[in-house]
Amino acid sequence: MPPVRDAEVVLGLLRSAAEAARSTFERCLADGSPGGMRRAGRRPGQYAFDLVVDDAVLGILDGAGMGVLSEESGLTGHGDDSGLVVVVDPVDGSTNASRGIPWYACSLCVVDPDGPWVSVVMNLATGTLYEAVRGAGATRDGAAIAVADTARLSDALVVLNGHAPTHFGWRQFRALGATALDICAVADGSVDATIDCTHDALGPWDYMGAMLVLTEAGGLVVDAQGRELATLDHSARRTPVSACNPGLLEQALAARGKR
CATH class of the missing domain: 3.40.190.80 (D-Maltodextrin-Binding Protein; domain 2)
Structure with a gap:
């Protein structure tokens, strides 16, 4: 795949990666309770599903010409073709996920030389999808969002x-x-x-x-x-x-x- 530089193309790629994370985690649920899948890994508290979902996400991102910095697998590639790196947390909130609490997400952010450029955050329990492009606003499930006005x-x-x-x-x-x-x-x-x-x-x-x-x-x-x-x-x-x-x-x- 040639280097990606169009924000819509990148959004599509990140959406696909988040969907892969969700479907993979759902398969982990179908195979058995994720709470029973804790394993000794490179860090305390790492679950087997963290690694399985990470593999699925990297499988989508592989070949896109971007580096990947993942919590689970570290830095792979350096974005040499495009100057882009995708920062990935395949399952943020793993403890919630392991206990069936529906507040856990796949988070992906493409960083260019100027900083965060395109991001997707998907609640893996509900499918709620947040997206943002630098300079173009943010959405939740396709609708524009804005912060509250609480002052104190x-x-x-x-x-x-x-x-x-x-x-x-x-x-x-x-x-x-x-x-x-x-x-x-x-x-x-x-x-x-x-x-x-x-x-x-x-x-x-x-x-x-x-x-x-x-x-x-x-x-x-x-x-x-x-x-x-x-x-x-x-x-x-x-x-x-x-x-x-x-x-x-x-x-x-x-x-x-x-x-």
Whole structure:
């Protein structure tokens, strides 16, 4: 396949990869409870279905002339033909998936020399599909989305990752367990902010696809320590905080502090 440079072509490729992830995971479910498929792998908490779905996604992306940075399989290729790299989390929210909680996703984001360019995030339980192209907005199941207008943290519904050491001043909070979908929920206005309370626990595959969806929907996401989020370093870990507007983001960062 020649190098891909058209955003619609790339979106089609990412959709196909996400559909392959969903159908492959559904086959894993049909074969037996995924909760029984935990295996010793390269990292703690890795499930057999993580690797099986990763293989299916890479099978779609193979030959597209792009490098791939996957949580499960690392960096394959370097995008030499196109300058593009696809950042992949085949199953974000694996614990949810293993327990039948319908909040887990396949996240894919194509990065070019200017940063995140095209992304697709699919809820693998429901099929809900988020898409974004840099400079062209974001959609949920084909309909344009936009963030909420909540101005104060005291009025906000906030999604947490990890354990908050204290009440940050939100109105309500949730802990849902899949960062990609959490940030997409800010993008479509379902929630107002996300705060990662861990210390450098998230890799770029966890947030990169949703980051583009959110920024194209009018929101913001930054690292709590001020570092660049758009990294292709497989060993990099970040602490993303997102919000529907700059004022709320500032309040969320101040409440969290540099913990």
